[in-house]
Amino acid sequence: xxxxxxxxxxxxxxxxxxxxxxxxxxxxxxxxxxxxxxxxxxxxxxxxxxxxxxxxxxxxxxxxxxxxxxxxxxxxxxxxxxxxxxxxxxxxxxxxxxxxxxxxxxxxxxxxxxxxxxxxxxxxxxxxxxxxxxxxxxxxxxxxxxxxxxxxxxxxxxxxxxxxxxxxxxxxxxxxxxxxxxxxxxxxxxxxxxxxxxxxxxxxxxxxxxxxxxxxxxxxxxxxxxxxxxxxxxxxxxxxxxxxxxxxxxxxxxxxxxxxxxxxxxxxxxxxxxxxxxxxxxxxxxxxxxxxxxxxxxxxxxxxxxxxxxxxxxxxx
Numbered sequence: 317x318x319x320x321x322x323x324x325x326x327x328x329x330x331x332x333x334x335x336x337x338x339x340x341x342x343x344x345x346x347x348x349x350x351x352x353x354x355x356x357x358x359x360x361x362x363x364x365x366x367x368x369x370x371x372x373x374x375x376x377x378x379x380x381x382x383x384x385x386x387x388x389x390x391x392x393x394x395x396x397x398x399x400x401x402x403x404x405x406x407x408x409x410x411x412x413x414x415x416x417x418x419x420x421x422x423x424x425x426x427x428x429x430x431x432x433x434x435x436x437x438x439x440x441x442x443x444x445x446x447x448x449x450x451x452x453x454x455x456x457x458x459x460x461x462x463x464x465x466x467x468x469x470x471x472x473x474x475x476x477x478x479x480x481x482x483x484x485x486x487x488x489x490x491x492x493x494x495x496x497x498x499x500x501x502x503x504x505x506x507x508x509x510x511x512x513x514x515x516x517x518x519x520x521x522x523x524x525x526x527x528x529x530x531x532x533x534x535x536x537x538x539x540x541x542x543x544x545x546x547x548x549x550x551x552x553x554x555x556x557x558x559x560x561x562x563x564x565x566x567x568x569x570x571x572x573x574x575x576x577x578x579x580x581x582x583x584x585x586x587x588x589x590x591x592x593x594x595x596x597x598x599x600x601x602x603x604x605x606x607x608x609x610x611x612x613x614x615x616x617x618x619x620x621x622x623x624x625x626x627x628x629x630x631x632x633x
Contacts, residue, residue, distance in 0.1 A: 317359055319393060322386040324352035325364070329383060330458065333365075333372045356382075388593065391457050395595035402597050408437035409597060414450045414459035415442065417542045419586065422563045424463070426617045427606050435599045446541070454589050460600060461590050463607070466521065468589040476589040477604060480611040483578035484523070485561040487550055487569070494556050495573050502527055502580055506534050509555030511546050514539035522582050523558070547572065560584075562616065586611075 324342065328349065331337035339346045353372075357364050364379035365372045375383060415424065420442055428440060443459055450462035455473050462468060469476040486505070488494050497504050512523060527534050537555050540546050543563040550557040550572065564574050588607055590596070596604075611617055 317356065318352075319390070321352040321356040322390055324349050325356060325383060325386050326390060328353065328372070329375065330456075333374065335372070387456060391591065391593055394457070395593070398595045398597050407435055407599055409599065410439045410441065411461075411600060411603060412441045412443065412459040414445055414453040414462040416447065416450070416464050417444055417544075418560055418563060419463050420444060421543065422560070423586075423611060423617060427603075427610050430610065431599075431603055431606055434602065438599050451589075454591055457591055457594070460594070461588050461603070463586065463588045465584050465586045468587045469585075471589070473592055474589040475592050476587040477608070479586045479588050479607045481583045481585055481613045482560055482562050483576075483583050484558050484581050485564055486556055486558055486575040486577055487547065487564060487572045488556040488575075489551065489553070490571065490573050492556065492573070495575060500575055500577070500580075502530060502532055502534075505556075505558075505580075506532050508535070509537040510534050510558060511538045511540070511549050511555045512536060512558040513543075513546070514541050522584065526581050 324338065324344075327341050328335065328338040331341060335346050335349050339349045342349060353364070360378075360382065362378050363376055364382055366374040366376055413424070424442070432438075432440070443453065445453060447464045447466040447468075450459075450464050451467045451471050451474070453459040454462040454468070455471060462474075463479070465482075468474060486494065486500070494500075494504070494508050506527070515521070515524070524534075538546075538549055540549075543559050546557045546559055547569065549555070558577065561574075561576065561578070564572075588604055590600075
């Protein structure tokens with residue numbers, strides 16, 4: 317059994333069982349990938365794939381189990397290489413971050429700006445996804461870190477670290493009657509058409525349960541995964557918006573007025589997570605430190621002077 321066979325298995329699954337796409341990602345010819353897979357089956361003396369003619373359609377139960385072990389072996393192999401690379405004087409490498417639109421658009425940019433000043437030779441990649449996709453990305457090792465509010469703290473294979481807390485605000489066009497309501501309560505919000513996050517995104521679970529506890533049913537007329545989409549339809553007059561407070565900018569959103577809703581909803585926690593078996597390189601530990609130190613517990617990004625000396629090797633978070 318060879319590592320390249322296990323790698324071909326992993327990439328094939330990630331490519332939707334397309335040998336063509338897997339070969340492109342591995343920079344191999346299709347026949348080489350097919351040989352890796354057939355040899356793996358012969359060595360294990362069992363079928364790993366559900367087939368339809370010559371096409372590979374899915375993994376068998378045995379194939380699923382083999383994939384789990386293959387990913388562990390490949391992750392451990394990468395960890396061994398990372399240990400070696402971490403001893404090099406010049407720090408270079410790759411950092412793959414999985415996150416939602418809200419985090420990428422409103423939080424990450426200043427953190428990444430500082431990180432790039434410290435580690436200019438590290439190639440950064442940002443992958444957007446749903447919270448569930450982000451959990452899977454971190455678990456499989458297809459990203460180094462996932463950052464979001466939902467789901468990360470619940471997965472047994474992930475180490476999830478607190479980054480910051482945030483709450484919600486109401487946005488509406490200037491002069492909208494909801495802005496004059498005193499006090500602004502949950503039953504008041506039910507009188508208006510609402511535009512907010514789709515279920516599973518950016519605290520939507522707590523949003524719904526807050527109303528449900530009081531027997532209220534909000535009139536959500538549009539749900540979106542993207543805060544900018546919510547703002548667009550508020551401007552179009554479809555309803556009033558409920559967004560993460562950190563996503564409102566007094567300069568960019570000067571045509572909209574805002575009301576704080578932190579009295580009405582529980583505070584949410586945004587976390588950064590990675591696979592428990594992952595070896596953290598020095599620059600990865602530094603990125604976590606920046607996320608935890610630069611973002612205040614209201615989602616506001618703090619300024620920070622650049623310290624070019626990387627953290628001491630082996631420092632615990």
